[in-house]
Amino acid sequence: MEKITAVFKHSLLVLTWLVLWRLSVFTEYAPHASIWFPPAGFTFTCFLLLRWQALPAMFIASVLSTGWESLVFNDQRSLEQLLIAGSHFALLHCLVYGVSANLLRGSIDRISHHNLYAPVMRFLLTVATASLVMATAGVLLLFGGPQLESFLATSLAWWIGDMSGILVLVPVFIGIVNRIYPRRGLLSALNFQPKTESRFSSFAGKLVLSWVLMVGVVVLADYYQSSEIACLIFFLTLPQMWIVFTESPIRMAVSLAILSFLLALLVSILGVSEQAYIYQVAINVIACSAYFAMSVPALVADNRELHIEAKTDFLTKAVMRQHFIALTEQHLKQAKRYGHQTSLLLFDVDKFKQINDRFGHLAGDEVLRELAILVRSKIRSSDIFGRFGGDEFMLLLPQTSIENAFSVAEAIRQGIAELTFSEPELTVSCSFGVARVDECEGFQKAFDEADRQLLKAKREGRNQTALRFAEN
Numbered sequence: 001m002e003k004i005t006a007v008f009k010h011s012l013l014v015l016t017w018l019v020l021w022r023l024s025v026f027t028e029y030a031p032h033a034s035i036w037f038p039p040a041g042f043t044f045t046c047f048l049l050l051r052w053q054a055l056p057a058m059f060i061a062s063v064l065s066t067g068w069e070s071l072v073f074n075d076q077r078s079l080e081q082l083l084i085a086g087s088h089f090a091l092l093h094c095l096v097y098g099v100s101a102n103l104l105r106g107s108i109d110r111i112s113h114h115n116l117y118a119p120v121m122r123f124l125l126t127v128a129t130a131s132l133v134m135a136t137a138g139v140l141l142l143f144g145g146p147q148l149e150s151f152l153a154t155s156l157a158w159w160i161g162d163m164s165g166i167l168v169l170v171p172v173f174i175g176i177v178n179r180i181y182p183r184r185g186l187l188s189a190l191n192f193q194p195k196t197e198s199r200f201s202s203f204a205g206k207l208v209l210s211w212v213l214m215v216g217v218v219v220l221a222d223y224y225q226s227s228e229i230a231c232l233i234f235f236l237t238l239p240q241m242w243i244v245f246t247e248s249p250i251r252m253a254v255s256l257a258i259l260s261f262l263l264a265l266l267v268s269i270l271g272v273s274e275q276a277y278i279y280q281v282a283i284n285v286i287a288c289s290a291y292f293a294m295s296v297p298a299l300v301a302d303n304r305e306l307h308i309e310a311k312t313d314f315l316t317k318a319v320m321r322q323h324f325i326a327l328t329e330q331h332l333k334q335a336k337r338y339g340h341q342t343s344l345l346l347f348d349v350d351k352f353k354q355i356n357d358r359f360g361h362l363a364g365d366e367v368l369r370e371l372a373i374l375v376r377s378k379i380r381s382s383d384i385f386g387r388f389g390g391d392e393f394m395l396l397l398p399q400t401s402i403e404n405a406f407s408v409a410e411a412i413r414q415g416i417a418e419l420t421f422s423e424p425e426l427t428v429s430c431s432f433g434v435a436r437v438d439e440c441e442g443f444q445k446a447f448d449e450a451d452r453q454l455l456k457a458k459r460e461g462r463n464q465t466a467l468r469f470a471e472n
């Protein structure tokens with residue numbers, strides 16, 4: 001059964017390859033020259049995802065395409081000639097794209113997706129080099145090394161066509177597989193979702209804008225037979241960048257794939273040959289710029305996360321001391337200006353060292369985590385919860401009188417007594433110090449006052465709240 005499934009899967013790969021190959025023949029603007037060559041993208045993806053397991057299917061598909069091509073152009077080659085030519089092409093195609101995709105896979109698997117520009121850079125370099133090697137060797141092998149001038153023209157068109165086929169289609173194929181099997185590395189790069197991703201209708205609007213621009217340029221350039229107008233195709237970079245910065249990478253990849261397919265189709269329908277090379281280069285330049293730019297939203301999102309991480313305690317998600325102080329100073333200025341009462345709570349787990357010593361540090365961490373969850377459930381969203389360090393926490397309660405702050409402390413203290421942990425014997429209590437801070441000179445004075453009260457609570461037997469009313 002497993003063997004039958006494998007044969008079925010590989011036959012499906014051969015079929016897909018041939019369909020894509022037929023698509024590229026369909027969009028050829030001259031014999032063996034198309035804006036893009038999708039089978040190259042498919043071969044590269046198969047080797048990238050399946051490694052050398054993809055070899056038989058890719059080899060068979062390449063050989064069959066030579067036979068099919070012979071039928072299409074009716075070139076009267078014998079079966080033996082076709083088999084020799086087909087295997088040469090297949091060998092080269094599989095060797096170049098197999099080796100390059102496997103090398104790329106080995107290097108990107110080790111890269112963190114946070115470092116997005118690194119896999120993107122490697123992907124672009126590998127694709128450019130592999131398609132150049134394929135085109136040069138292919139022209140030399142299949143056409144027996146023609147004159148320098150036609151060699152350059154044929155290999156350049158082949159190179160750029162293969163490169164765009166890979167650049168444009170690999171991310172789409174990977175994106176599809178990625179949805180099913182989420183992975184790290186380049187594959188996870190495509191999983192990145194910007195927070196600002198727009199609705200589908202807005203994405204569709206950007207796509208239509210790109211297509212209208214593209215059709216306008218190609219039709220006008222063809223009508224006036226003007227390479228200058230054809231060069232305006234590079235301005236498609238702008239709507240593509242818009243898509244990159246506002247949509248997910250997979251949408252960007254889909255947009256590039258559709259754009260290059262439509263461009264290839266239009267060039268083929270209009271029979272454009274003069275400016276076709278400009279369009280080929282444009283697709284590659286636009287794709288490269290889009291991939292590079294793709295790392296910017298990912299970097300921005302990473303930066304945002306790092307920013308939050310730097311200000312937030314990992315274990316309890318409470319604000320770290322320095323940031324808490326900065327926020328408190330800001331609140332104090334406002335509280336003084338508007339005459340609002342503001343209170344500060346300082347609290348500390350009782351005999352936390354003993355908890356750690358008896359139940360272990362992991363149990364101690366669990367206590368801190370659960371405590372933080374409880375505190376958050378008892379406060380308002382405008383209150384600020386901070387970790388001073390170790391088992392000591394702070395709460396800034398804006399627009400809260402000291403009496404109300406005392407009630408908050410008591411509610412938390414009573415909630416703590418009801419907490420349960422993985423260690424059934426573990427019980428926890430906290431001591432609280434409360435101070436009114438809006439009349440203190442800055443954070444330090446307010447903190448000293450709350451700390452004095454906390455020490456008083458500890459001295460007087462722990463598991464209680466101590467406070468001193470500010471003299472008005």
Ligand SMILES: Nc1nc2c(ncn2[C@@H]2O[C@H](COP(=O)(O)OP(=O)(O)OP(=O)(O)O)[C@@H](O)[C@H]2O)c(=O)[nH]1
Binds near residue numbers: 349361364
């Ligand atoms: N599990 C765990 N322990 C921590 C963490 N941070 C600090 N600690 C420990 O917390 C303990 C704090 O103990 P102390 O400040 O001496 O006070 P205490 O044992 O709580 O005693 P009192 O405050 O007087 O009731 C120390 O043993 C620290 O090693 C943490 O993130 N996780």
